[in-house]
Amino acid sequence: MYIIYQNHRKRNEPAVVFSFIPVLGSAISFGSDPLHFLRSNTNRLGSTFCAVIAGNRTVFVNDPKDWQEILRLPKSAMNFDDIGKEVLVSSFYMDSGTADAVQFEGSKVLHGQFVKYLQGRDSIRSMTSLVRSSFSSQLSQLHLPPSSPVPLFATFSPLVFKATMTSLFGPDHPLVSDSAYTNFSTHDSIFPLLAGGAPSFLFPSSSSCSSNLRSQVLESTGLKGGLMEARRSYFTSNLGLNPRATAAAQAVIVWASSANTIPSAVWSLAMISNDPVSLARVRVELEGVEGEEGCGGADVDEMTYLDSCIHETLRLASSSLTVRKVNPLGYTLRGGTRLRGGDRVAIFPPLRHMDPLTFPNPKEWVGGRFVDDPALKSRVMPFGGGASKCPGRVFAVREVKVFVASILLQFEVTVVGGTLPDFDKTRVGLGINGIEKGKDVMCILRRRGKRE
Numbered sequence: 208m209y210i211i212y213q214n215h216r217k218r219n220e221p222a223v224v225f226s227f228i229p230v231l232g233s234a235i236s237f238g239s240d241p242l243h244f245l246r247s248n249t250n251r252l253g254s255t256f257c258a259v260i261a262g263n264r265t266v267f268v269n270d271p272k273d274w275q276e277i278l279r280l281p282k283s284a285m286n287f288d289d290i291g292k293e294v295l296v297s298s299f300y301m302d303s304g305t306a307d308a309v310q311f312e313g314s315k316v317l318h319g320q321f322v323k324y325l326q327g328r329d330s331i332r333s334m335t336s337l338v339r340s341s342f343s344s345q346l347s348q349l350h351l352p353p354s355s356p357v358p359l360f361a362t363f364s365p366l367v368f369k370a371t372m373t374s375l376f377g378p379d380h381p382l383v384s385d386s387a388y389t390n391f392s393t394h395d396s397i398f399p400l401l402a403g404g405a406p407s408f409l410f411p412s413s414s415s416c417s418s419n420l421r422s423q424v425l426e427s428t429g430l431k432g433g434l435m436e437a438r439r440s441y442f443t444s445n446l447g448l449n450p451r452a453t454a455a456a457q458a459v460i461v462w463a464s465s466a467n468t469i470p471s472a473v474w475s476l477a478m479i480s481n482d483p484v485s486l487a488r489v490r491v492e493l494e495g496v497e498g499e500e501g502c503g504g505a506d507v508d509e510m511t512y513l514d515s516c517i518h519e520t521l522r523l524a525s526s527s528l529t530v531r532k533v534n535p536l537g538y539t540l541r542g543g544t545r546l547r548g549g550d551r552v553a554i555f556p557p558l559r560h561m562d563p564l565t566f567p568n569p570k571e572w573v574g575g576r577f578v579d580d581p582a583l584k585s586r587v588m589p590f591g592g593g594a595s596k597c598p599g600r601v602f603a604v605r606e607v608k609v610f611v612a613s614i615l616l617q618f619e620v621t622v623v624g625g626t627l628p629d630f631d632k633t634r635v636g637l638g639i640n641g642i643e644k645g646k647d648v649m650c651i652l653r654r655r656g657k658r659e
């Protein structure tokens with residue numbers, strides 16, 4: 208009965224990708240090669256079709272011309288909040304009542320805080336300045352073997368994590384530590400399984416690492432007037448959450464701020480360093496940066512070539528999925544396609560990122576792509592879109608810029624072998640792909656002489 212319900216097609220509904228596998232449906236085919244799955248089914252069934260993914264009827268809208276309609280629809284037609292709540296419960300060990308408070312009752316105020324602290328000019332300036340001084344002090348203490356290769360991801364992921372935590376909690380907070388990074392990365396490594404609905408008791412180590420993070424997240428921030436303090440005060444004073452629930456809600460930001468920023472930063476450094484032309488162009492921009500530590504503040508805004516390289520990295524490494532849930536009455540799209548109440552609607556931006564008509568030679572990393580054609584930047588969607596678009600996007604790009612600039616100002620970086628490993632494909636749908644399991648980007652790093 209279940210299979211018949213999921214696969215049966217009513218009038219005006221999108222065609223359904225048939226699957227005999229109950230619950231899982233097409234999850235494995237989609238997860239193992241999403242572009243092939245979406246393109247081949249688009250060829251067979253049309254650009255909007257339905258597939259059952261992990262028990263959910265999911266309508267994939269694959270023509271970018273239809274995306275704006277979906278992203279602009281009001282919450283009364285389809286919403287992200289129900290899905291957001293499921294993720295809070297499945298992946299952040301939050302109880303259902305707390306998830307309701309965070310995702311529904313407090314959503315307007317919390318969104319306003321994101322806008323104020325993650326996008327406001329003064330706040331971004333002071334967060335960038337904290338990130339810059341964190342990189343500066345971490346790099347000065349970094350001991351590297353003089354001429355043997357260094358694994359880029361293993362070496363720099365903890366640095367990016369600690370810089371991000373510094374910007375949110377202040378430099379002396381317990382989350383600014385290697386042990387907190389280990390807790391974060393253990394939880395992060397099984398995040399795709401938790402988000403896919405696997406029960407958390409199967410992963411006791413992740414659960415204890417996540418609990419370690421939650422026990423640290425409430426320690427005093429040392430930062431007055433920042434995002435984390437504003438959230439904490441709202442959770443306790445306005446939503447009446449107890450310390451345990453408040454910690455769970457704060458831990459979400461620890462993950463959201465780091466999980467995608469870390470691979471974005473390290474891939475950007477690797478891809479720039481592996482392309483002599485782009486590396487030379489970025490170095491010319493860096494020459495214009497004043498002072499030894501002058502890669503934060505206003506300067507990063509002027510590095511347009513670096514900005515292009517970072518967006519090109521995000522274009523290639525992105526695999527996010529923007530998802531909405533249709534309201535119980537169902538909804539009819541402009542073109543007449545009928546969606547059932549409870550259907551999920553999904554947009555996969557890499558379909559456009561890898562479209563040769565939009566991005567010629569889409570598989571190639573072209574550092575100056577967006578300098579040559581600035582309008583193309585609006586076609587890159589690594590931060591999702593609509594109501595759930597990443598609120599940390601402006602700060603995130605700045606942090607990546609400061610990271611790359613800090614490293615290149617201090618080091619000559621040479622990628623050993625000249626080729627980069629593949630992406631980790633197990634994170635489809637979550638954001639920026641990490642690096643293939645068991646691999647790293649091996650580089651020779653030589654400290655540069657002091658600039659005059």
Ligand code: HEM
Pocket residue numbers: 291325460463464465467468471527528529530589590591592593594595596597598599600602603604637638639
């Ligand atoms: C390059 C780094 C980053 C990338 C690629 C990225 C990407 C994303 C994506 C794809 C989403 C989901 C969008 C959607 O559903 O349409 C998201 C959501 C989110 N991101 Fe980011 N992100 C990054 C950095 C950050 C940072 C630094 C912060 C905070 C300091 C942050 C905070 C959040 C939050 C709170 C959400 C959930 C928004 C909601 O539920 O409405 N992100 N991010």
